[in-house]
Amino acid sequence: PEALRRAYVLAEASHRGQMRKSGEPYITHPLAVTLILAELGAETTTLVAALLHDTVEDTDVTLTQVLDEFGPEVAYLVDGVTKLEKVDYGAAAEPETFRKMLVATGNDVRVMSIKLADRLHNMRTLGVMRPEKQVRIAKVTHDVLIPLAERLGVQALKTELEDLVFAILHPEEYAAAREIAAAHENAAAPGPLAETAGRFRTVLREAGITADVEIRPRHMVSLHRVRGKRGELRGVDLGRLLVTVQEDADCYAVLGELHTCFTPVVSEFKDFIAVPKFNLYQSLHTAVARADGEVVEVLIRTRQMHQVAEAGVVALGNPYAPGATGVEDPHEGEGADPTRPGWLSRLLDWQRAAPDADTFWSTLREDLAQDGEITVFRTDGGTLSLPGGASCVDAAYAQYGEGAHACIGARVNGRLATLSTVLQDGDTVHPLLAAAGDDASPSPDWLEHARTPAARIAIRRWLHAHPDRPAP
Template sequence: MSAEATNPATPGPVAPATTRRRSLPRIDLRRLGRAALLGSPARGRLPDAIGHVVEAHRAHHPDADLEPLRRAYVLAESSHRGQMRKSGEPYITHPLAVTLILAELGAETTTLTASLLHDTVEDTDVTLEQVREQFGEEVRYLVDGVTKLEKVDYGAAAEPETFRKMLVATGSDVRVMSIKLADRLHNMRTLGVMRPEKQERIAKITRDFLIPLAERLGVQALKTELEDLVFAILRPEEYEHTRELIVDNASRADDPLAEFADAMRAVLREAGIQAEVLIRPRHFVSVHRVSRKRGELRGCDFGRLLVLVNEDADCYAVLGELHTCMTPVVSEFKDFIAVPKFNLYQSLHTAVARADGQVAEVLIRTHQMHKVAEAGVVALGNPYAGPQEEQTREGAPADGDRLDGERVDPTRPGWLSRLLAWQEAAPDTDTFWSTLREDLAQDREITVFRPDGGTLGLPDGATCVDAAYAQYGEDAHACIGARVNGRLATLSTVLRDGDTVQLLMGQDPASEPSREWLEHAHTPAARIAIQRWLATHPAPAEPEETVDPARTVTDIPATDTPLSRPDTAITVAGRPDAGVRLAGCCTPVPADEVTGFAVRGGMVTVHRVECAAVARMTDAGRAAVDVSWGDTTECRVTLVAESFGRPHLLADLTEAMALEGAEIVSATVEPPSQQRVRHTYTIQLPDAGHLPTLMRAMRNVPGVYDVSRAQHHASAS
């Protein structure tokens, strides 16, 4: 079954009551169980067991039709009757608890109806068709979205494929994930009955997948409690230490946050601003993070002050008064009202200090902003209601309050659209599962602007390569460069929030991505698209060079061996007289970690250890030879520069190389192709350690978008 319960003899780690939110109270599972065992009520009368669900629901939706809830409870209770949780309670207590969590967050009736039924199709004889007939297509869709796939059909892939199914369903209706998050929260609250290894496995899945999804959907009330529960299971010693810090702070006689709150109330009262000032304790994980950042904690570090007002303008009025009448910490100011976060969050952040050094962090927001900050997409009510219905819903944004950027359509945020796009291209379950974990780990997003006025939402650390695939999909294979804020930039350029990016596209439909792009791709969409192209277009293998044993390393022309120097530069272990040559496929230079392989004629070819040819020869059973660098630091190396065509580029590039002390041994410039020019230079440097500086200088030449060491693909033959 999908839910577990706590055995009272072996309670699981749960955050103390001081950290729980009043909006998510624990329910008396035994009382619910007794109510369920009394049987179904008379037709038309609300069951006692859902009385507290109804009470919470009416607090947010006073005019809600409760009949669907009554019928959903009757069906859920009758279908789960006889099923028990591991703690001994009737199974119906689980869907009731999940539904209460959603009701407290303000979910509308359809979500609560589906929540009551969310395990019926998975664990009982109820079918999706029956759910559709009795409750309609919306409820059927939500129940189907959270129903697990059978292990008998999918084996080890059942869990990741269930997540894929839920994410796809969430793409059409975000309420699917709302139900899943509430379901996981109740299961995490009651996880103590499970074996420790299973607790750990479930906690890790929650940490890697559910908590990031709660963050992205803005459901902070669920996210913070899930974080604390996971923290208690996976890091029990640090959890216990943090608990002791919180308990010790609560026992202190003085409370600087309370003193700050009183002072703020006085300031705002004198200014005639109607506001509510609350002390908002930090949850366990937040206290732990602050303690690691600041060391010894002071009283104000255990919480923040929350100021709630009625209108947006009041937020700025409060900010002005606090900064005028108290001592502001200017570096702590952030305006998430003018520039909301991607997950619906809006608030002003600031901090004020007093003479003794205590600093209080302050959050300023309207009551509606606070509701959305806590409940995220759940606070939207029915996000799929028509315009007329939406306008009549209490608390709904008016037409003039439309959200912008990634918030234009809160039912399909930008990050979710991108996730759904790349998951379709994921070639197998393992790739999907590992890539999803990486994607969700990118917890900060940036917005970059396109010249046409559009925007792209990308994870922090994204490059121009990522922007190209985000905008053009697989057509980005034809990208030949970019302008960032009006200046030519390499495709490896890391973008910053607010940058304007113009992607330069070639016209040749047969254009192909560079293999080096994988090094600069951070988004799953870019990586998967490039990898898929590379898998279907393998590079032709080139036979490894053979060398006449009568020739020494210094006899080999630069065109054959990009890197050469006196024999004494490389020492072969146990073979001091062996002839040595440096492989042209990876162009090793002093300080590179190298290995060698014997070739025909008694020569030893030296490769960088990360060279692809090394892996192929090792797999083929070729024995490696120990080699090491001698005292010589002089090197000869071949560099490849990629650039856009422009007048005087060759002169500027060679001048930059000469200024860095490089002697150009040979140079080749290929004819321009689709506005791109490829330059190949074999250069001599007196010190290999200067190579990175030389390559940076070449990249800084206007029009040059990439410089790399020569890479040829050699076979293992």
């Protein structure tokens, strides 16, 4: 498109004469970021902004110039990923830049897509930096950007970032994982995964199901984790089999054939098609036992699901075009709108209450370290999206905000429960508030049970404002 050509001309001219630490012309960086996003299927607006993402920060090009030449969407994306100056913010520049970026992402998820691609290319070329700077950047990538890539479903970027960080922070373990992968790659005979893939193809062909079957090798971090769980790795542990089909119904047809012709490992079955993950991910997960007793893990998905599994929100194209997300009413149920998922809304809510950059930075890392996402039901028919391990305290603050200071207990699935009760996915929760006029207030103990930053910040703020108040 013409806009891409014009963006490249402006980026090349404005960065001309600038060099990267590697000695390459600076234009190689925005070009590489754009190619990463193009490979994931990003649309033109994102690609134009990717080409220009460093112009306002590092050259004489102004945001007004970008706005005039490329329009408000591109200008918003470029502004969203532009760093704040250390001259103005000092040590707070990095956390405040992330805060600004997250707020911008709340209005347009493409901001974070560009930041993730930007960090991936910088991580690929990190070897030219001093070792201590490599470690610092790798730690921030591990604590903040990899969890954000996971939450946005951009698996292709997440797995490569994980391996690059792993190589810097744990070089010996990384080398061991590489050795295991290389040893099996160099084996002359086809491995058990290749044999099983061949059998799958025969079974599905005979059943009249059109499907592609391929081996998905595990990346280095995944190999390291599996080795930690299972000890010595066998050929079947080095990857999973991916079966891709055309229609949703074909996924279940494949599942039926595989479970009929092989022995399924029932405990390994998960249906993320009927119940997608919070980051848009859909697939059937299963595992089958071979005749020799070895267990092979299997993923079954449509080609469209595969694109979304790899590219997450990037696969939405322009998520703000009418009908792009396939969601009729983005406000119907939390998490229904993939452009404003529940975890992001929650993060944006609590960051407003973070009193300073240090609190924001440490709380952001704590929040992103939470595993998984659960949905609990309110008795008024609504839902709450909470991190795994959340308690009734978290549900109370998610539902009532600072009104939860008056919470005295809860009902979970109709039964009375303490505020410390940990909630499970699918629970129905009703926080109980003290009657008006009753003297109810937070206890310091609540901090031990609160997992969400919104709850922890609100409780700490109340306790700080009432230092002499006796615990209830």
